[in-house]
Amino acid sequence: MERILRVLVVLALVGAAAFWYLTRPIGLDGESVAAIDALTPDVAHGETMFWAGGCASCHAAPGATGDDMLVLSGGDSLASPFGTFYAPNISQDPTHGIGDWSVIDLANALTHGIGPDGTHFYPAFPYTSYVHLERQDIVDLNAFLKTLPADSTPSKAHDVPFPFTIRRGIGLWDRLFLTPDWVMTGDLSPELERGRYLVEGAGHCGECHTPRNAIGGLDRNRWLAGAANPSGEGTVPGLTPDKLDWSAQDIAYYLETGFTPDFDSAGGHMANVVSNMAHLPPEDRAAIAAYIKALPASGS
Amino acid sequence: MKSLILPAVTAATLGLSFQPALADEAGEAAMAARHGEMSLMAHALGILGGMAKGQVEYEKIKAEAAAETLYVVSSIDQHLLWPEGSEAGALDGSRAKAEIWTNMDDFTAKWNSLHTATEAMKTAAGESQQAIGAAMGAVGGACSACHKAYRTPAS
Structure with missing residues (x-):
C-alpha cells in the first residue's frame, strides 16, 4: 500500500513537472532581442501600424471617438464561451498601463502572448495573428504608443470561470495554435x-x-x-x-x-x-x- | 340591465384585444417609415458612391439632387418614428436596439451628426467627383456610428 502511494506521488510530481515544463512562457530568443534592439523606430509608420492592428478598437474606452481613440484606458468586453474578457489598460501609465514596458516587452506580448513577468495572456488578445508582425513594425508601433497619453483607469479583471483561471494552461493551448505559418501559401504577388x-x-x-x-x-x-x-x-x-x-x-x-x-x-x-x-x-x-x-x- | 352588461363586456373584451393590435400597427407603420428613410438615403448614396468610386461619371445635377435628398431626410424630426415597443424582438423586421429608448439623447445626437455630414456633402456635390469621395467618409462614419451602437446584427 505504501509502495503504491509512493508511486502515485512520484507520478503526480512527474505530471506536475511536465505540465510546468510544457506550459512555461517562451519569449523571444537572444538573436531576436538583439535584432529588435538594433532597429531605429519610425513613429509615423508606427501610427499606420496602430490603425492596421486595430489596437484602439478594444483598448480605447467603449464608445470612444475622435482623439479619445488614442486614450488606451481599456474596458471593452469580449464575450466568449470561456467567459468574458476585458481589454486592459495599455496606455502609458506606468502602473495601470504599459508605460514601463520596453520594446522587447511589447514584442513578447504581440508575438508570444506573454507579459513582462512571463504571465500568459488570454488569446482574446490576438497574438496568434500578431505573431506575423515584422520586427520593424513592432519597433515603430512601440515608438508611436510611447507618444500616447497615460490614463490611470485600472484594468478590469476578466470574468472567467475555473479552469480557465489557470493561465499556465494557455501554454499548452499556444503549443497547439500559436504558429508563424501563413494560411495562404504559394507564390504570391x-x-x-x-x-x-x-x-x-x-x-x-x-x-x-x-x-x-x-x-x-x-x-x-x-x-x-x-x-x-x-x-x-x-x-x-x-x-x-x-x-x-x-x-x-x-x-x-x-x-x-x-x-x-x-x-x-x-x-x-x-x-x-x-x-x-x-x-x-x-x-x-x-x-x-x-x-x-x-x-x-x-x-x- | 342584463342587456347592457353583455355589450359592455363584449366591448371591453374587444377593446382589450384590439389594444395590442393597434399598438403593433402603429409600431409597424413607424418602422416602415424608418425603413423608408433608410431606403431613400441608400438610393441617394448609391448615386454619390457610384461617382466617388468612378463607376459612374460625375454629373453635377444628379450629385446635387442626391446630396439634397440626404440633407432633407436627415433633417426629419425623428421623434414620431420611434414609438416604444418598436424594437427588435418586439416587432418582426425591426433591428432597433432597446438602448435607443434609454439613450434617446445620444441617439438624437447621432442622427444630427449625420445631418452635419450631409451639409458638407451638399457643398461637395456641387464641386467635383474628388470632393464627393472625400465627403463620403464622414457620411459613412455617421451611419456606422449609429448602426454600431443601436442596430442589432443582421441574422
Missing part, C-alpha cells in the same frame, strides 16, 4: 503578400471571421468562412467567394467608408474596423481586397 500580412497578421481578421473549434482554436481549414459571433449575437459573415460576391473595389470601398455595395453601412464591431482601416493608405485597402478575392471557396 507583392500586393497579395501585403494583403496577407494585413489580413492574417496585423488586421487579425481571422479572429472573428474564422470559426473556432471546441477549445477555441481557429479552424484554419475553414479560414475566413464566417463564424458564430462569440458574444452569441448574430453571426460574423464569411469572406470566401462562396459567401461574399463583392468586387475588390467594393471591398476596398467598404473598408474606407463602411458602405456596402447596396449602401447599407457597417455596424457592430465592424464599424470599429472600418474606422481603423480608413486611416490606411488606399494601396493597403486594395491589398486587403486582393487577398480576400484570392481566397479559395470554403466548401462549407
Whole structure:
C-alpha cells in the first residue's frame, strides 16, 4: 500500500513537472532581442501600424471617438464561451498601463502572448495573428504608443470561470495554435503578400471571421468562412467567394467608408474596423481586397 | 340591465384585444417609415458612391439632387418614428436596439451628426467627383456610428 502511494506521488510530481515544463512562457530568443534592439523606430509608420492592428478598437474606452481613440484606458468586453474578457489598460501609465514596458516587452506580448513577468495572456488578445508582425513594425508601433497619453483607469479583471483561471494552461493551448505559418501559401504577388500580412497578421481578421473549434482554436481549414459571433449575437459573415460576391473595389470601398455595395453601412464591431482601416493608405485597402478575392471557396 | 352588461363586456373584451393590435400597427407603420428613410438615403448614396468610386461619371445635377435628398431626410424630426415597443424582438423586421429608448439623447445626437455630414456633402456635390469621395467618409462614419451602437446584427 505504501509502495503504491509512493508511486502515485512520484507520478503526480512527474505530471506536475511536465505540465510546468510544457506550459512555461517562451519569449523571444537572444538573436531576436538583439535584432529588435538594433532597429531605429519610425513613429509615423508606427501610427499606420496602430490603425492596421486595430489596437484602439478594444483598448480605447467603449464608445470612444475622435482623439479619445488614442486614450488606451481599456474596458471593452469580449464575450466568449470561456467567459468574458476585458481589454486592459495599455496606455502609458506606468502602473495601470504599459508605460514601463520596453520594446522587447511589447514584442513578447504581440508575438508570444506573454507579459513582462512571463504571465500568459488570454488569446482574446490576438497574438496568434500578431505573431506575423515584422520586427520593424513592432519597433515603430512601440515608438508611436510611447507618444500616447497615460490614463490611470485600472484594468478590469476578466470574468472567467475555473479552469480557465489557470493561465499556465494557455501554454499548452499556444503549443497547439500559436504558429508563424501563413494560411495562404504559394507564390504570391507583392500586393497579395501585403494583403496577407494585413489580413492574417496585423488586421487579425481571422479572429472573428474564422470559426473556432471546441477549445477555441481557429479552424484554419475553414479560414475566413464566417463564424458564430462569440458574444452569441448574430453571426460574423464569411469572406470566401462562396459567401461574399463583392468586387475588390467594393471591398476596398467598404473598408474606407463602411458602405456596402447596396449602401447599407457597417455596424457592430465592424464599424470599429472600418474606422481603423480608413486611416490606411488606399494601396493597403486594395491589398486587403486582393487577398480576400484570392481566397479559395470554403466548401462549407 | 342584463342587456347592457353583455355589450359592455363584449366591448371591453374587444377593446382589450384590439389594444395590442393597434399598438403593433402603429409600431409597424413607424418602422416602415424608418425603413423608408433608410431606403431613400441608400438610393441617394448609391448615386454619390457610384461617382466617388468612378463607376459612374460625375454629373453635377444628379450629385446635387442626391446630396439634397440626404440633407432633407436627415433633417426629419425623428421623434414620431420611434414609438416604444418598436424594437427588435418586439416587432418582426425591426433591428432597433432597446438602448435607443434609454439613450434617446445620444441617439438624437447621432442622427444630427449625420445631418452635419450631409451639409458638407451638399457643398461637395456641387464641386467635383474628388470632393464627393472625400465627403463620403464622414457620411459613412455617421451611419456606422449609429448602426454600431443601436442596430442589432443582421441574422
